[in-house]
Amino acid sequence: MTRELLLLRHGKSDWSAGTDDFYRPLKKRGKRGARLIAEWLTQQGLVPDHIISSSATRAVDTAHRVRKALNLLTPGICTDERIYGAAREQLLDVLTGCPPQANRVLLVGHNPGLEDLLLYLVPTPPMIPANGKLLPTAALAQLLMPDEWQSITGGSARLLNLTRPDTQNTS
Numbered sequence: 001m002t003r004e005l006l007l008l009r010h011g012k013s014d015w016s017a018g019t020d021d022f023y024r025p026l027k028k029r030g031k032r033g034a035r036l037i038a039e040w041l042t043q044q045g046l047v048p049d050h051i052i053s054s055s056a057t058r059a060v061d062t063a064h065r066v067r068k069a070l071n072l073l074t075p076g077i078c079t080d081e082r083i084y085g086a087a088r089e090q091l092l093d094v095l096t097g098c099p100p101q102a103n104r105v106l107l108v109g110h111n112p113g114l115e116d117l118l119l120y121l122v123p124t125p126p127m128i129p130a131n132g133k134l135l136p137t138a139a140l141a142q143l144l145m146p147d148e149w150q151s152i153t154g155g156s157a158r159l160l161n162l163t164r165p166d167t168q169n170t171s
Contacts, residue, residue, distance in 0.1 A: 003145040005095070005121075005157065006048060006106040007114050008037065008066070010059040012137040022084065023057045026065075033138025033165035034062045038069030040163055046142065050102035051075055052094060054083035054109045062138070063108040083109045088116040098149040105149075111135055118143075121157035138165040 011030025019025075026034070041047065047070055053063035063077045082090045091113055098105050107114075115134045118141050119125050128134050135141065142161040146152060 002103065003147060003149070004046070004104045004160075005141075005143045005145050006041075006046065006104065007118055007135070007141040007143065008062065008106060008108045009111060009114055009135045009137055009139050010054070010056070010062040010108060011065075013058040021056075026058050026061050030058065030062070030137060031065060034065035035069050036165035037138055037140050037163065038066040040140070040165075041066070042070060044161075046104065047072070048104045048106035049075060050098060050104070051077045051106045052083070052098075052108070053077050053079050054086075055079040055081045056084045056110070059083070059108045059110065063106070066106070066108075083107070083113075085110070086113045088113060088120050091117045092120075092152060095152055096150050100149070102149070114141075118159075120154050121145075121152070122159045123155035126159055126162055134162075136164060136166075139163065 011026045011033040013024040013030060014027040017025055051063055051067060053059045060079060067077060080094055082094055121143060140163045143157040144160055146156045
C-alpha cells in the first residue's frame with residue numbers, strides 16, 4: 001500500500017493583528033498561498049484522505065482554505081493541539097496515530113518542527129535555499145512514506161516534491 005505525507009506550513013500570518021501568536025490570522029498573502037497550493041494539489045491529483053492541522057488560527061484557516069479549494073466534502077479537518085510549537089517527536093506521535101486506512105495525509109503546521117520532521121524523514125536532505133528556509137510559509141513537501149504509519153523512522157521516507165506558492169515549481 002502506498003502512503004503519502006503532505007507537509008504544509010501554514011500561510012503567511014498577519015503580525016500586525018495585535019493578537020497572541022496562537023490567534024494570529026492569515027494575511028492576504030497567506031490566503032493566496034493556501035489557494036495556490038490547493039490549485040497545485042488539484043493539478044497533481046493529490047487529494048488527501050486525512051487532514052490534520054495545528055489548532056492555531058493561521059494553520060486551521062490554511063487547512064480550511066485548502067480543503068475548500070479542493071472541493072472536499074470529506075474528510076473533515078482534525079485539529080491537534082500537539083502540533084502547535086511541536087518538535088519532531090510530537091509530530092511523529094501525531095503521524096503514528098493516523099488511521100490505518102489513511103493513504104494520503106495532509107499535515108498543516110509550523111516551523112521549525114515541520115522542517116525538522118522533513119529532514120529526519122528523508123535519507124538525503126534536500127538542498128536548503130540561500131535564504132535558509134526549506135519550508136517558507138505555505139510551502140508543501142510531498143513524501144512517499146512506509147506502508148504503515150506506525151513504521152515511520154528516520155530516513156524511511158522519500159521526498160517527491162517540494163512546492164512553494166510563490167513559484168509553484170517543484171524541486
